[in-house]
Amino acid sequence: MQLIRRSAGRRLRAFGAVLITTLGLTAAAATPATAAANACLTGTLAFDHYDAEAGTSKPLRTQVARNANWELWGRTGSGTATRLAAGITGASDGRFTACHTASLAEAYVRFRSSSTSMWRVVKAANDTTDYTFDSARRTNVSGTVDLGTVKVPSSLQRAWKVVDTMNVLYWKRANPSSSCWTARQADGRCDRITFVWDPRVADGGYWDYPNTNYVFLGATMPDSKHLILHEAGHWLQWQLYGRDFPVVDDCNPHYVEKHSSESCAWTEGFADAVAAYALGDYRYVRDDGTSVSFENDGPTPGWDDGDTVQGRVGSSLLDLWAPDGPDGGNWDRTIALMTRHFSQDFREYFTEDRPAVGLSTTGAAERILAGHTIWY
Structure with a gap:
């Protein structure tokens, strides 16, 4: 069992319409x-x-x-x-x-x-x-x-910023079967995501799995919508997997452009992609206003290669879901896939679970991964 604690500042120098x-x-x-x-x-x-x-x-x-x-x-x-x-x-x-x-x-x-x-x-x-x-x-x-x-x-404005920001993820949750976060739950039995924010506490930027399963945000962390949505992305993946989560190792610390592990790169890369997809951009923004781009086609100075790099995984997902991508212009089919298939890492998602639901792994999809230095 692991505690998913992703700090947006101290630990990570590189990372840090359905109506409601x-x-x-x-x-x-x-x-x-x-x-x-x-x-x-x-x-x-x-x-x-x-x-x-x-x-x-x-x-x-x-x-x-x-x-x-x-x-x-x-x-x-x-x-x-x-x-x-x-x-x-x-x-x-x-x-x-x-x-x-x-x-x-x-x-x-x-x-x-x-x-x-x-x-x-x-x-x-x-x-x-x-x-x-x-x-x-x-x-x-x-x-x-x-x-x-x-x-x-x-003194309370950051709490309402979190509330407002979560709308953009809810509106894109791709669950037509109920008003819940995922198709695994029916109306009237939805799980609720809880954020803990204390303006007096600096520590935060993590999803507290497997303990409370709350997202903890430090004092200024709600200033970044990407940070809010990244941590919500961990919770969403847990929900899509029926309150299950990959066993993650070698993930503390972890960096966008550096090797960690296949499991770490998958879960962190997915959370990166959730935030960028929901906000319609191609970057991660820290709460101090600095940011990192997910542009990393081919060998990129300062970047490691392969599917143990969360930035390579996250950008691959974003390109698969892009308007001109092979998945139909959105992430809907991946969301549906994740409610039926559990992927321990990105390799399993791409090579086993995508074919199982008719999503491509050749042609444009294969070229996208190769462009981000991932070859299967």
Whole structure:
């Protein structure tokens, strides 16, 4: 058994549309703004974030928070506020409309660092509560009150960046059979991915397998979407394999362009490819804004050769899934393959499991691997 701990900084110098609204809620359903609603709070949830993908200057950006959980809290009289409704912000615009059927003496919206019951950001492994904050309170609410843009507090903005970033992976998860992460699970029985983020803790950048199976992120690590999605990629592979994972050796430390082992290069290369594929690019970005490109055709200065190099494996996958690649322009057939076949390493994936599902290993596919110095 192994603990997959991939540090994005200290250990790795070279590395460091299905709408989510189809998932529904396991708690109270969202209350639409209808004629029956006598009190509504509306607005847009947004957050600032440091954009590592833009380079080492990491400019501060503002964007809407999509598919983030909200709750309407309020009271009709002099009693204590209770939760009256729940829902998620808009999948494209971060809008929320939180309504109750009666006028309210006081009302406010509570926002949670989670999305439905599919992913969440919690405070600690032993304190799995969401981060929350409340909007401004409004009194004597009758009809619709527009709160305008509600901003996530700066001290919590990285938690909501994780929540928002996970949308891009969910939207590309290639599971038409259910709203779950993979076809191995049915609606109502989906597994949820948990991120542990503590702004006071620098250590992180790993998926905690086989212990909690949570992703741990250090203080500034959510600044990189690639880092978030790389660690989520480990969890996704575990899910695709039915909560199983290859036995990984010789993986600490590991580097994009250097030899490790076949198992390490496969699991790390797959996670690299998950992040780049979801974001539509061809690189890995560290949380300090530095990055490494996966361009490595043929002998490349500073790069080792073969399928024990995670950058060679990851770039091969990206090229197989590319719009002009041999797999149909996406990763969908690989995702389907991985729900039925367990691959211990990239060799097994390519030479045994791809033929089993009718994916090519000759012609363009073979040339892609050869271009990345992998020959079978």
